[in-house]
Amino acid sequence: xxxxxxxxKPAITGVLVDCARDTxxxxxxxxxxxxxxxxxxxxxxxxxxxxxxxxxDEFKRILLLRSWISGxxxxxxxxxxxxxxxxxxxxxxxxxxGQGFHCGxxxxxxxxxxxxxxxxxxxxxxxxxxxxxxxGHHGANEIWSNTFHKWFLxxxxxxxxxxxxxxxxxxxxxxxxxxxxxxxxxxxxxxxSRNVITSDRLKDEAGKWKHVSKEAFMQTFTWIAxxxxxxxxxxxxxxxxxxxxxxIYKDEYSDSNTWxxxxxxxxxxxxxxxxxxAGKNAIEWRPDNILADAAYDKDKAVIKLRxxxxxxxxxxxxxSRDSSWQNIGxxxxxxxxxxxxxxxxxxxxLAGVTGKECSITLQ
Numbered sequence: 001x002x003x004x005x006x007x008x009k010p011a012i013t014g015v016l017v018d019c020a021r022d023t024x025x026x027x028x029x030x031x032x033x034x035x036x037x038x039x040x041x042x043x044x045x046x047x048x049x050x051x052x053x054x055x056x057d058e059f060k061r062i063l064l065l066r067s068w069i070s071g072x073x074x075x076x077x078x079x080x081x082x083x084x085x086x087x088x089x090x091x092x093x094x095x096x097x098g099q100g101f102h103c104g105x106x107x108x109x110x111x112x113x114x115x116x117x118x119x120x121x122x123x124x125x126x127x128x129x130x131x132x133x134x135x136g137h138h139g140a141n142e143i144w145s146n147t148f149h150k151w152f153l154x155x156x157x158x159x160x161x162x163x164x165x166x167x168x169x170x171x172x173x174x175x176x177x178x179x180x181x182x183x184x185x186x187x188x189x190x191x192x193s194r195n196v197i198t199s200d201r202l203k204d205e206a207g208k209w210k211h212v213s214k215e216a217f218m219q220t221f222t223w224i225a226x227x228x229x230x231x232x233x234x235x236x237x238x239x240x241x242x243x244x245x246x247x248i249y250k251d252e253y254s255d256s257n258t259w260x261x262x263x264x265x266x267x268x269x270x271x272x273x274x275x276x277x278a279g280k281n282a283i284e285w286r287p288d289n290i291l292a293d294a295a296y297d298k299d300k301a302v303i304k305l306r307x308x309x310x311x312x313x314x315x316x317x318x319x320s321r322d323s324s325w326q327n328i329g330x331x332x333x334x335x336x337x338x339x340x341x342x343x344x345x346x347x348x349x350l351a352g353v354t355g356k357e358c359s360i361t362l363q
Contacts, residue, residue, distance in 0.1 A: 020291060023286075027275060029230075031230045033234050039112075045089065051067070052065065059147035062143055066110065070156055073106060077103075079100065104139035115233060125139055130222075131258070142154065142171055148167060160188060224249065226248075248276055290307050292304070292305055294360055305347075315330060317343055340361060
């Protein structure tokens with residue numbers, strides 16, 4: 001029972017809120033809409049979920065989906081033209097017929113597939129940015145892991161990510177580790193089994209295989225640009241202009257250096273499309289958190305809930321004695337029974353993916 005009546009009506013003396021604090025506004029302007037029929041079409045036509053039906057671990061499910069993408073699309077970096085027009089479903093259709101693609105196409109597909117199953121994903125462009133040196137460009141994604149409660153960099157083209165002490169790293173963390181000591185303390189892992197590798201093979205423009213080191217892969221993320229608009233799949237191509245608005249991390253390195261792409265400063269400088277973000281928390285905002293406000297009077301506590309979780313469906317709660325979660329709205333009234341009681345809450349999105357639990361204790 002959530003609402004408990006008591007003849008003596010013991011009074012609440014305090015409410016302990018163990019939930020996240022509001023860290024302020026975030027610079028990301030939009031998110032994918034899971035109610036769009038485009039997602040149902042993608043799931044029905046390509047059935048990527050067949051690779052994780054029996055897997056319960058969320059992080060492993062994400063990696064299985066990434067490996068599925070990597071296995072379907074072959075790498076072909078130097079073609080004069082590519083089909084698909086940046087539509088994820090058209091890219092997959094062409095890939096199933098043998099067409100190869102470059103990193104940006106993997107980024108587009110991974111964004112669509114992960115979001116289709118409720119895993120919040122965003123697109124990034126990156127580069128080493130070295131004048132008279134490594135100055136290419138790379139497309140990848142960051143995915144929110146509810147297992148680790150953090151963003152992690154996921155590269156579908158190579159089926160890679162980076163870990164430190166078994167924890168997957170975000171793009172900013174990869175950058176920090178590279179700038180600190182060229183990733184000495186970081187492992188590069190491949191595939192859903194998270195096999196540790198020190199290098200990987202890829203073809204150069206002449207078609208010859210070459211080995212690329214972990215350090216070189218990490219260097220690619222010296223410069224990172226996040227798309228401020230996170231709805232690339234549903235609203236493409238109408239949102240093409242919005243996708244050109246890029247967020248870049250402001251620190252001493254980015255203030256003192258210029259991102260070089262193919263021998264020239266990144267186009268977004270002259271186009272005034274970079275927004276510099278000084279706060280790491282603003283970039284690495286948490287879509288799994290509940291923000292809770294509590295007020296009490298006598299034996300009643302009113303709990304109001306908020307969450308930035310995209311595609312939020314409901315909040316759920318349970319007490320420490322219950323094993324099942326109960327759907328609730330964004331406000332609930334609790335009645336104190338006279339003994340301290342801890343109540344747990346969590347957000348759930350439209351795909352059934354649950355966020356981080358937090359608790360409120362009545363005393």
